[in-house]
Amino acid sequence: xxxxxLSTVLAVAMLAAVCLIFASCGNKTxxxxxxxxxxxxxxxxxxxxxxxxIEGAQKALGLTDDQVVIIKNVPESSACFDAAKDLxxxxxxxxxxxxxxxESFMIQAAKAYPEVMFCHATGTKAHTEKLPNYFxxxxxxxxxRYLAGVAAGxxxxxxxxxxxxxxxxxxxxxxxAFPYAEVISGYTAxxxxxxxxxxxxxxxxxxxxxxYDVTAEQQAAEKLxxxxxxxxxxxxxxxxxxxxxxxSAGVPNVSYNGSTETACPNTYIVSSRIDxxxxxxxxxxxxxxxxxxxxxxxxGTLATGSVALTSAGKKAPAAGTxxxxxxxxxxxxxxxxKVFDTNTFTVKGEKVTTYLAxxxxxxxxxxxxxxxxxxxxxxxxxxxxxxxxxEIDGITLLDRGPKTEG
Amino acid sequence: MQKxxxxxxxxxxxxxxxxxxxxxxxxxxxxIAIVAALLVAGVFIFAITKRNPIEIYxxxxxxxxxxxxxxxxxxxSLAILLCISLAVTPAFKMKFWNCGAEGQALIGGLACAAxxxxxxxxxxxxxxVIIMTVTSILAGAIWAVIPALFKxxxxxxxxxxxxxxxxxxxxxxxxxxxxxxxxxxxxxxPMTEYGLPQLANTDYLLxxxxxxxxxxxTYIYMKYSKHGYEITVVGxxxxxxxxxxxxxxxxxxxxxxxxxxxxxxxGLLLVxxxxxxxxxxxxxxxxxxxxxxxxxxxxxxxxxxxxxFLIVFLQVGTKQVSTSFRIDTSLADITTAxxxxxxxxCEFFINYKIMFRKKEKEVx
Numbered sequence: 001x002x003x004x005x006l007s008t009v010l011a012v013a014m015l016a017a018v019c020l021i022f023a024s025c026g027n028k029t030x031x032x033x034x035x036x037x038x039x040x041x042x043x044x045x046x047x048x049x050x051x052x053x054i055e056g057a058q059k060a061l062g063l064t065d066d067q068v069v070i071i072k073n074v075p076e077s078s079a080c081f082d083a084a085k086d087l088x089x090x091x092x093x094x095x096x097x098x099x100x101x102x103e104s105f106m107i108q109a110a111k112a113y114p115e116v117m118f119c120h121a122t123g124t125k126a127h128t129e130k131l132p133n134y135f136x137x138x139x140x141x142x143x144x145r146y147l148a149g150v151a152a153g154x155x156x157x158x159x160x161x162x163x164x165x166x167x168x169x170x171x172x173x174x175x176x177a178f179p180y181a182e183v184i185s186g187y188t189a190x191x192x193x194x195x196x197x198x199x200x201x202x203x204x205x206x207x208x209x210x211x212y213d214v215t216a217e218q219q220a221a222e223k224l225x226x227x228x229x230x231x232x233x234x235x236x237x238x239x240x241x242x243x244x245x246x247x248s249a250g251v252p253n254v255s256y257n258g259s260t261e262t263a264c265p266n267t268y269i270v271s272s273r274i275d276x277x278x279x280x281x282x283x284x285x286x287x288x289x290x291x292x293x294x295x296x297x298x299x300g301t302l303a304t305g306s307v308a309l310t311s312a313g314k315k316a317p318a319a320g321t322x323x324x325x326x327x328x329x330x331x332x333x334x335x336x337x338k339v340f341d342t343n344t345f346t347v348k349g350e351k352v353t354t355y356l357a358x359x360x361x362x363x364x365x366x367x368x369x370x371x372x373x374x375x376x377x378x379x380x381x382x383x384x385x386x387x388x389x390x391e392i393d394g395i396t397l398l399d400r401g402p403k404t405e406g
Numbered sequence: 407m408q409k410x411x412x413x414x415x416x417x418x419x420x421x422x423x424x425x426x427x428x429x430x431x432x433x434x435x436x437x438i439a440i441v442a443a444l445l446v447a448g449v450f451i452f453a454i455t456k457r458n459p460i461e462i463y464x465x466x467x468x469x470x471x472x473x474x475x476x477x478x479x480x481x482x483s484l485a486i487l488l489c490i491s492l493a494v495t496p497a498f499k500m501k502f503w504n505c506g507a508e509g510q511a512l513i514g515g516l517a518c519a520a521x522x523x524x525x526x527x528x529x530x531x532x533x534x535v536i537i538m539t540v541t542s543i544l545a546g547a548i549w550a551v552i553p554a555l556f557k558x559x560x561x562x563x564x565x566x567x568x569x570x571x572x573x574x575x576x577x578x579x580x581x582x583x584x585x586x587x588x589x590x591x592x593x594x595x596p597m598t599e600y601g602l603p604q605l606a607n608t609d610y611l612l613x614x615x616x617x618x619x620x621x622x623x624t625y626i627y628m629k630y631s632k633h634g635y636e637i638t639v640v641g642x643x644x645x646x647x648x649x650x651x652x653x654x655x656x657x658x659x660x661x662x663x664x665x666x667x668x669x670x671x672x673g674l675l676l677v678x679x680x681x682x683x684x685x686x687x688x689x690x691x692x693x694x695x696x697x698x699x700x701x702x703x704x705x706x707x708x709x710x711x712x713x714x715f716l717i718v719f720l721q722v723g724t725k726q727v728s729t730s731f732r733i734d735t736s737l738a739d740i741t742t743a744x745x746x747x748x749x750x751x752c753e754f755f756i757n758y759k760i761m762f763r764k765k766e767k768e769v770x
Contacts, residue, residue: 041735071729076593077681077688078609082479089473101593101685108598180590209580209592363595365588401584 032288033067034280035087037080039099041072044212045257046238050098050121052258053276060277061284076101084109088116094287094294096280097121100182110134117294119283121276122182124361124385126296137279138384139300142189143332144272144307146339148254149193150328151270151312151321152232155252156198158318159231166229172203173224175235175242177211179400181358183236185379185386189339190234190254191395196337196344197324202394204228208237209401217241225249228398232269243268252316259310268313270321274300275308299384302333340377345392352377357387419762432756439752443745450744455733462727469726470719480722482610485617486676488714490692491699492617492624492707493668496661498697499628499705501641506553506568508693509575510546510666512686514673516579517545519594519684523586526600535602538678539671546670547663549575554662558655572693576686583685596682602674613675620668625707637661669693702750720745 036054038047051070058068069090074083080102087095088109094117097106103123110118110133119135120126126136156170165171172194176183191203204224208216218241224230225245234254235242240263246253247264255264255271279300285291300306309329312321331337342352356367359382371378371387379388391397448459455462470480490507497504521538529537553567580592587594605611628634636657639647647654677684699717703710724738 065732069729070732071725072735073725075687075690076685077683082475085475086473086479089475100591104596104598104683178590178592180592182591209584358589361589400590401580 030067030288031091031093032063032284033069033087033090033092034063034284034287035084035090035092035095036068036070037074037083037087037095037097037102038070038072039074039076039102040212040238044238045240046211047072047098049257049273050276054096054280056277057280057284060281061288063284074102076105078105080105081108084118085112088113093117094119094283096283107131107134117283117287119279119294122385124383127383128360128362135283135294135296135298136384137298137300138380138386139274139306140302140380141272141274141307142185142339142379142386142388143302144274144309145186145189146193146196146332147309147325147328148234148256148270148272149190149195150197150324151193151317152190152234152252152254153194153196153198153201154318154321154324155269155316156194156201156231160198165231167231170198170201170232171228171230172201173221173228173230173233174203174205175217175220175224175233175237176205176207177237178209179207179397181386181389183207184391185388186236187234188345188388188390188392188395191392192339192344193328195394196328202396204230204396204398206398207401210237212238214239214241214244218245221245222249225251255310261310261313265313265315267316269317270312270325271310273308273310275306276300278305297384299380302329338376340379340388342372342375342377345394347390347392349393352390355390357382357389359383359387416763419760421758422761424757424759427756435752435756436749439748439755440745443748446748447741447744451737451741454737455731457731462731465727465730466719466723469723469729472726476722478608478610480718481614482680483718483722484711484714485610485613486672486680487692487695487699487718488710489613489617489620489672489675490669490689490696491703491710491714492620493665493672494693494696495624495700495705495707495710496628496634496637497665498700499641500637500658500661502554502557502658502662503565504550504553504568504662504665505565505694505697506550506571507665507669507696508689508691509568509572510549510669511673511676511689511693512572512575512579512684513549514542514546514670515677515684515688516575516582516673517541517670518674518678519597520582522597522600522678522682526597531600534600535678538602539674542674542678543667543670546668546673547666550662550666550669551659554659558658579684579686579688594683594685598682600678601682602679604679609680612679616671616675620671621707621711624668628705628707633657633660698746702753716749 038050040047042048042051054068069087069092071083074080076099080097084095084106096119098121100122103120103125106118106120107125107129110131114133117133119137121137123136126134152172159165160170174187176187187205194201206220206224208220210216217235217237217239221233221242222245224233232252233242233246236256243253243255243260243264246267251267252269253264253267254269257273259271261268279298283294286294309325352372354370355372357369357371358365358367359369369382377388380386451459451462471477490511494504494507518538521541526534549571553564553571556562556567557564583592583594602612636652639652640654640657644654676688681688695717699710699714702713720742724741727733728735728738
């Protein structure tokens with residue numbers, strides 16, 4: 001009985017599969033397909049930012065839904081390799097993955113499928129792996145963070161003048177995910193931006209040890225607000241935890257990955273984000289129309305439109321914020337202002353004149369590339385992913401993740 | 407009863423336990439349930455997305471069987487889920503609510519990763535494989551036997567205890583990743599040069615073979631060995647077990663050692679064989695899904711092949727649906743839930759029957 005049922009089911013299954021294979025062969029408009037691998041789905045602000053960008057690129061270049069295959073919720077394990085393989089089977093000519101931990105598996109896939117292009121955001125290894133079909137991409141988001149920091153500094157000045165500071169000096173709080181270069185570079189740039197307009201500002205940083213943890217991020221923000229008495233909060237983690245906590249407490253918030261104004265109308269100041277659309281358009285053009293090459297290590301900038309600030313909030317920002325941001329942005333683009341200008345910060349009371357950064361990520365965690373030249377730290381120039389990981393004065397790390405707290 | 411004779415009111419329907427149900431009937435009820443589930447889920451999907459449900463089911467099917475790679479991928483997921491399910495089965499059969507398979511498998515994986523990290527390269531590869539295997543299995547067993555010892559000695563609540571052990575395991579993994587990945591990113595790069603041997607250049611074949619053997623072994627152990635009998639008796643009634651001279655504490659501890667050891671083995675297969683790295687998400691909730699697989703399969707390892715396939719089919723298939731149609735992933739979860747609801751619900755109709763009030767009597 002069971003055997004009979006099984007064999008019938010199998011027969012039907014095989015028939016169906018054959019029919020489908022034939023059906024899918026017929027109607028093809030164009031051969032080109034791009035595959036996108038996302039760590040989470042739209043509930044994560046990080047992934048949403050990528051999803052919006054690929055949809056924008058799809059529209060701009062007139063691709064159909066069938067030509068853009070998006071696989072969501074792909075963990076940073078061999079599941080990423082499996083997803084890449086599946087996309088290759090579906091005929092994707094270029095495959096993009098959005099999370100740092102996907103990198104090893106993307107490299108594995110690039111080696112297995114030399115005819116397919118593999119692009120990876122936030123990765124560090126393309127320039128040392130030297131594969132013809134594996135590429136990294138990031139953006140000089142530290143410039144965006146710097147601008148966001150300027151908006152924060154202006155807000156602190158306003159609070160100071162109104163006598164609304166909680167302590168003697170303006171204090172910012174920052175919720176980070178992990179204490180590594182991408183986050184360190186981001187919060188340092190943010191701090192330096194604020195310091196450029198509000199010289200005596202200090203900042204406390206705490207880490208959640210997770211990229212997406214609503215509760216942990218909310219609690220971290222609450223701790224910074226209530227215990228550390230911070231006047232303003234910013235974050236580098238992917239949930240609405242920190243902005244939400246700020247809205248409840250009425251504390252101004254500088255956001256990341258996109259505007260949080262709808263959810264936090266009273267406290268949202270501005271948000272910096274990486275706009276991935278220019279990069280998506282670049283790789284699609286390069287592969288689909290053979291128009292241009294994919295750079296081994298692409299760093300999007302303010303000029304390419306990859307580093308973007310969302311429009312400032314209606315209620316929370318200080319007066320004149322937008323004008324100041326436009327002014328500083330022009331100076332960053334012209335090179336007049338360098339974010340990591342060594343005259344603007346010290347490490348343990350000393351000016352930094354030399355620093356070997358771990359640009360070649362070979363698993364040794366040892367710096368080998370001199371990154372301080374001409375009076376500034378050359379971030380995202382030797383590879384796209386950030387490598388600035390100096391701990392500068394004025395920023396206090398409350399912890400290095402949840403497990404080291406007392 | 408006599409007192410109420412005049413006012414006795416028969417309810418519209420009442421529920422009675424079926425004494426026995428024929429194989430044919432049981433299969434029929436399940437088939438009806440599956441068809442009903444597909445219909446309800448189809449209507450639901452259509453209402454939300456305005457897409458043809460047949461198209462949706464086609465994509466589900468294609469997600470699992472659409473290409474050779476997808477079939478092997480499904481086999482791999484099936485092997486891992488079945489492995490954890492086999493692990494929890496003896497414990498559940500004994501009515502020891504082991505909710506800690508997640509942590510036991512994770513700690514097995516952590517032990518394996520630690521071996522690869524600390525002694526990979528300094529011992530011959532074959533020796534490393536042996537060391538990895540032994541430590542993983544031991545780690546899983548130890549993680550499981552701690553709550554068992556507490557249960558046997560002080561009658562602590564094993565559900566809470568095993569559940570809490572999961573969090574400890576997850577935190578330990580986070581801690582060690584922090585020690586090992588010195589860039590602070592929380593990502594441990596795969597240690598591809600070490601690990602279990604790859605059969606036929608694939609990462610899944612070893613797992614499939616091991617789990618197949620394990621399934622047969624568990625079946626024999628549960629059905630034909632003295633240990634299996636003791637587990638059944640303890641599960642049915644501890645007092646009976648004691649009465650016929652079974653050492654209940656010993657059975658609890660021994661069974662949990664076995665349960666944990668299999669979980670450890672699963673961690674080994676995942677970390678040492680497939681991923682070559684570990685994260686707090688490595689097991690990904692399968693330790694809990696396994697409980698459902700085991701219950702649905704009525705603790706029979708052979709049936710569990712089918713139930714774990716059902717779960718994998720739903721997971722992979724619905725994911726494919728959300729990819730193909732760009733539908734929010736929560737729709738996939740909702741569809742899975744509807745289908746599972748029917749399948750679990752139909753067990754009720756297999757075990758019980760509904761008796762309606764007989765109307766004819768009253769009319770006449």
